[in-house]
Amino acid sequence: MTTAPSGTAPAAEGVGPLLRAWREQRRISQLELALRADSSARHISFIETGRSRPSEEMVLRLAEHLDVPVRERNALLLAAGYAPRFPHTPLDDPALEVLRDGIERLIGGFEPYPALVVDAMYDVVAANRGVTMLFDGISPALLEPPLNAMRLTLHPQGLAPRILNLRQWRGHLLEQMERQIALRRSAPLRALYEEVAAFPVPEAGGGIAEEPQGPVAYFALPMLLEHEGRTLSFVSSISTFNTPMDVTVAELAVETLLPADPATAKYLQSRLS
Structure with a gap:
């Protein structure tokens, strides 16, 4: 059974101020938005000031051109007096x-290299x-579900x-x-950011200021990870689902860690072959 989110803003605020806030955050003028949405600057102004109630189609069209996340598009619809369109x-x-099943096959097929899927x-x-x-070596408390990738990576008892x-x-x-x-x-995401940003930077590890070396350092920042006495080097790649119609799917991201040097690739192949 699917459910729809209630949105992050009260419907009483009206859709106009919400759309204006998204437009200003994207640094798009009323005229530019009107041209993108096949409308007029006058109509956009009337919507933002509450003088005109946009149709459901117009709300979704403006949200699309403002690159509003799927979850927040439901909030805009609610504020305009319409039912949420996207299930959660x-x-x-x-x-x-x-x-x-597709996710499991995808990340399983990426082995021996690391791959994971995270939510919003x-x-x-x-x-x-x-x-x-x-x-190895991560505190058991950090490995209790739900595992959080940012805490696992940045906590002094994590990686x-x-x-x-x-x-x-x-x-x-x-x-x-x-x-x-x-x-x-997102207020919860802001809270997580403030939590992990406050973690102290461990003094252990010796090479904390080490600069990445090798050809890959010229085009991408690798993560240099000490593992069982050797240095593994990874480059991260993140992908999302195209044109999702569900809040859950829209907020999933697949992160893969590609070996940044032949030694790392050889080591992982020998361990997980």
Whole structure:
């Protein structure tokens, strides 16, 4: 059974101020938005000031051109007096069985290299053996469900002491979270950001200021991870589902860690072959 989210803003506020806030956040003028949505600047102004009630189709069209996340499109519809359009199906619902199976095959096929799937709060919903192999030495408390990828990575009792270029990698992850907060305007995500940003940077690990070396460092920032006495080097890639029609699916992200040097690839192949 699917359910629809109630949205993050009260319907009493009206859809106009919400649309204006999204437009201003995207730094788009009323005229530019009108041209994109095949409307007029006058009509956009009337919608934003409450002088005109947009149709359901117009709300969805403006949300599309403003790149409003699927969850927030439901909030806009509610504020305009319409029913939510996009369901919010639990990932364990039978309706998503095909999706779950596809995810498991995808990350399983990526082995021996690490791959995981996270939701909007960076909670891990699936991971392959390449990921779990790296969990050695992590505090058992951090491994209790729901596993959170940001806590696992940045906590002093997580991977952080073994990330040799931690300051660089930590900065990369925090910037990534900041972009997601700006996109989704999520209070829970902001709270998670403030939590992990406050974690102390461990003094252990010696190579904490180590600069990445090798050809890959010229085009992507690798994560340098100490594992069983050797340095593994990974480049991260994140992908999402195209044109999702469900809130849950829209907020899933698949992260893969590609070996950044031949030694890392050879080691992982020898461990998980």
